[in-house]
């Protein structure tokens with residue numbers, strides 16, 4: 001099953017000429033989940049080459065403007081496109097009141113919006129995976145999110161199946177799915193007789209805005225990808241403490257402790273040079289990237305190799321989207337707006 005993480009906005013606090021404020025799209029199979037929705041997210045999605053993705057869920061890490069000012073526009077545009085699928089909005093306490101106030105701007109939508117204020121724990125479940133929220137340490141109530149896949153059954157051992165004289169066909173599929181089967185000669189075969197050891201799923205963790213904290217570290221233990229904020233460089237480490245943010249180096253130290261496979265640094269302040277953020281992080285943890293807006297990380301199943309970074313850019317992710325937007329990209333003219 002495909003799993004892609006696309007960086008839609010990677011700036012802290014204010015957009016710059018090249019970076020938009022916080023938004024990250026997770027695409028897994030047919031699911032489209034947006035984590036944070038900074039100002040201009042809908043236009044960023046269009047510019048990414050993915051089109052205006054009909055996301056199923058928007059997860060907010062906290063209620064600071066640079067993580068949610070894109071919501072009114074996105075909600076409104078979905079309405080103009082006559083979306084009828086429900087949209088779930090999940091975030092920390094205060095979300096429902098905020099949405100109520102935004103209602104003046106958004107107006108009535110032709111699709112239902114489900115609002116869920118949440119704390120730590122499982123917030124979403126889908127086939128073979130769940131999204132968990134965890135506490136983080138920012139200046140307002142804040143959450144990080146971890147997409148955690150279930151372990152998968154082991155690889156099918158064809159030689160073992162043949163040795164057991166299991167007829168080829170549907171019985172193979174049932175065994176692969178973990179079912180015991182009865183053979184025509186009345187023998188029973190258990191799945192562990194023809195499957196290798198369980199194979200791990202993938203884990204993607206997004207810290208949101210936070211000091212380095214135990215919640216993120218626990219969620220990121222052994223993660224395939226940790227997307228951690230790195231608002232500041234070392235020369236502003238005191239400011240990071242005061243504003244409850246992290247430096248690039250602190251994020252890398254946490255990644256090293258957690259043993260993640262790949263660290264992506266995001267939420268860069270306009271004063272932070274990406275190359276310098278990477279250099280400082282690499283002193284603590286080697287496998288680090290500082291994505292630009294529209295860059296994408298593809299996460300194959302572990303047995304098929306490690307994460308692959310696709311560089312994005314104007315006009316498309318990796319010059320041609322690797323992951324299709326679900327739903328029709330729509331064709332609003334300026335007259336519609």
Ligand SMILES: [Zn+2]
Nearest residue numbers: 012013066209
């Ligand atoms: Zn922020």
Ligand SMILES: [Zn+2]
Nearest residue numbers: 062064138209
């Ligand atoms: Zn914040």
